[in-house]
Amino acid sequence: MSARDAILSRLKSTAPGPIEAEAAALLTAPERPAVDESALEAEFLARLALPSVNASHDVIAAMADLPAAIARYLEGQGEHLTLYLPPDPRLATCDWTGFTLHESAAPDEAATLAIARKGIAETGSLVFETSPQAPMLPNFLTLHHIVLLAVKDIAPYLEDAPLPGVQPRAHYWVTGVSGTTDIEGSYVRGAHGPRFLHVILLRD
Amino acid sequence: MSSFTAKADTATFKERTDAALADRILKVAVERTAGTAETKRGIAVAAFPDFDAARDRAAAIKDHVVAHLGHYLEMFEANAVAAGAKVHWASTADEACKIVIDLCKAANAKSVARSKSMLGEEIGLPHALAEAGIGRVETDLAEHIIQLADERPSHIIWPAMHKTREQVSALFKAKHRSPHEEETIAAMAESARRQLRGEMLGADVGISGANFLIAYTGAICTVTNEGNAELSLVPPRVHIVTAGIEKIVPSMPHAVHMLRMLARSATGAALTQYTTFYTGPKRPGDRDGPEEMHIVLVDNGRTKMREEGLAEMLRCIRCGACMNHCVVFRQIGGHAYGGTYPGPMGSVLTPVFDGLPQSRDLAHACTLNGKCQEVCPVRIPLPTLLKGWREKSWREGLEPTSMRVGLGVWAWVASRPALYRFGTGIAVRAMRLLGRKGWIDRLPLAGGWTQYRDMPRPAAQTFMAQYNKERRK
Ligand code: SF4
Numbered sequence: 001m002s003a004r005d006a007i008l009s010r011l012k013s014t015a016p017g018p019i020e021a022e023a024a025a026l027l028t029a030p031e032r033p034a035v036d037e038s039a040l041e042a043e044f045l046a047r048l049a050l051p052s053v054n055a056s057h058d059v060i061a062a063m064a065d066l067p068a069a070i071a072r073y074l075e076g077q078g079e080h081l082t083l084y085l086p087p088d089p090r091l092a093t094c095d096w097t098g099f100t101l102h103e104s105a106a107p108d109e110a111a112t113l114a115i116a117r118k119g120i121a122e123t124g125s126l127v128f129e130t131s132p133q134a135p136m137l138p139n140f141l142t143l144h145h146i147v148l149l150a151v152k153d154i155a156p157y158l159e160d161a162p163l164p165g166v167q168p169r170a171h172y173w174v175t176g177v178s179g180t181t182d183i184e185g186s187y188v189r190g191a192h193g194p195r196f197l198h199v200i201l202l203r204d
Numbered sequence: 205m206s207s208f209t210a211k212a213d214t215a216t217f218k219e220r221t222d223a224a225l226a227d228r229i230l231k232v233a234v235e236r237t238a239g240t241a242e243t244k245r246g247i248a249v250a251a252f253p254d255f256d257a258a259r260d261r262a263a264a265i266k267d268h269v270v271a272h273l274g275h276y277l278e279m280f281e282a283n284a285v286a287a288g289a290k291v292h293w294a295s296t297a298d299e300a301c302k303i304v305i306d307l308c309k310a311a312n313a314k315s316v317a318r319s320k321s322m323l324g325e326e327i328g329l330p331h332a333l334a335e336a337g338i339g340r341v342e343t344d345l346a347e348h349i350i351q352l353a354d355e356r357p358s359h360i361i362w363p364a365m366h367k368t369r370e371q372v373s374a375l376f377k378a379k380h381r382s383p384h385e386e387e388t389i390a391a392m393a394e395s396a397r398r399q400l401r402g403e404m405l406g407a408d409v410g411i412s413g414a415n416f417l418i419a420y421t422g423a424i425c426t427v428t429n430e431g432n433a434e435l436s437l438v439p440p441r442v443h444i445v446t447a448g449i450e451k452i453v454p455s456m457p458h459a460v461h462m463l464r465m466l467a468r469s470a471t472g473a474a475l476t477q478y479t480t481f482y483t484g485p486k487r488p489g490d491r492d493g494p495e496e497m498h499i500v501l502v503d504n505g506r507t508k509m510r511e512e513g514l515a516e517m518l519r520c521i522r523c524g525a526c527m528n529h530c531v532v533f534r535q536i537g538g539h540a541y542g543g544t545y546p547g548p549m550g551s552v553l554t555p556v557f558d559g560l561p562q563s564r565d566l567a568h569a570c571t572l573n574g575k576c577q578e579v580c581p582v583r584i585p586l587p588t589l590l591k592g593w594r595e596k597s598w599r600e601g602l603e604p605t606s607m608r609v610g611l612g613v614w615a616w617v618a619s620r621p622a623l624y625r626f627g628t629g630i631a632v633r634a635m636r637l638l639g640r641k642g643w644i645d646r647l648p649l650a651g652g653w654t655q656y657r658d659m660p661r662p663a664a665q666t667f668m669a670q671y672n673k674e675r676r677k
Binding site for chain 2: 010
């Protein structure tokens, strides 16, 4: 007998069905942190500022203001205007004069821009999916992770994060920077990946 | 290196415990991390609306999955395969290792990047890779530390909890290409970052565990604070996942509930920094990601646990709260337990993997104070399960003769009230003679007990003698 058959033959259901209805019933009114749904932006920003998330933020009124906001941030950090941009057509409309743009991320890339599909107010998380326009690795190689998020895309709870239907190859939530407490429980930022997370909110 | 870690694999439980108790550095190191974890969890749980109800729900979700485990595994398999992943099944640890090694060989792998997985430790994957001559890069910082020190994890969340900063510093200075100069923890972490970045990007295969398997979508979920899982799993050509069959949850919202419980119970955070769901390999047009994704579903005793009264243990989400709050773990650290998993949950699991004759001491080392059960996010009745192992050990005649004879004599005397009262009366008087300033610090025949503890000097008479005297008044 194959291992598969050996395992499955011992795992017959020990309770009556209907299984799907029972699974759905387990999700009724889940306990979760309270989020004021009438003030999602404020709730999101409050979580973003928590020590565990430790992100800075800026606000812009239009896509055209994005390069200036990124320049402001990088100059404030004492970094050159060098940036990895994902091949996302929404970014092609911006004027990147003054920037050195990278089409692929170097192993020690200083700054990377990514567009979040959603922000989650409950935790201050940023939600991403992989696609030909959105590679994943640059967001982990970089020292400064810069994320564009439209205010209209802020949702209250983590349950709002996943896409319905067929799943992308990777769906991921970023809730802070790469950190570790592995040496004597003491917190260090920038363990392997980003040391800084900067969110630019688009209030279009 | 702590004095006891070197002999952890050969010594008896008592020898390991004696060495651990005598190791002052170890106690400081364990206390620093577990103490912080306990405080942070307390704050997070107090801030959560009705954490107790959330624990009931988490337990119910896991019980539902365990009751219908076959159904969900088949559903997970079908969805993962539809997304392009290959699913493998392993009944035993050896089978699982063989599958992984064969996959690595087929990929011509010279080096693999590993993202911390307790299941990997459980099945002995590091050892199997070494035997096959395949280089292994441990990418979690703590796993990197213990790989350099050639030790085993001492905690399931902080595997290098037993190491002080001074020990880590010495290790990095001896083994890193360009080690830190400044003696700070930040500089040490930076040294590891420099060392590991290139090794991760150059690996041929990435190996991870899974915190959750999502049946409805076929996704596997990893959580890390370091981002090392993503850096280990996205660049290589092949991603291999090894996961225990109990890791299933039905859907994403079920996973969300479990993630809320996991992060708060483990570190006191609302969520881990990086939470990723991988569904199959790279898609057409994707610029990164592995070309192959393999998922090895591992039984290794789990179906047996489900059949033989340990189904509740299959709820475990490996958060580590039970050990952080355990008075015994806080005294002896993780290595003294001798198995892959330490602390209360390890004391329940180790007899499953290593056999009860080798590990019966673990259940006896528990004080049954119930703290582990109080903090467990999925309400596993750990003390009850440990008592189950004690009873089984007794039934199977595994207890030493001295214990069996001693208890037999006690039972004979205890069933004769007059003799029992006479005996305890003498014992009380004898113990009072040994007490100084209200405390007994040495007791004949109980040196093991009083070596690390003092006992209050007993009252002049036994409780029964005082009670009878009061009644006669
Ligand atoms: S037994 Fe409970 S507290 Fe211990 S690791 Fe498992 S889930 Fe966490």
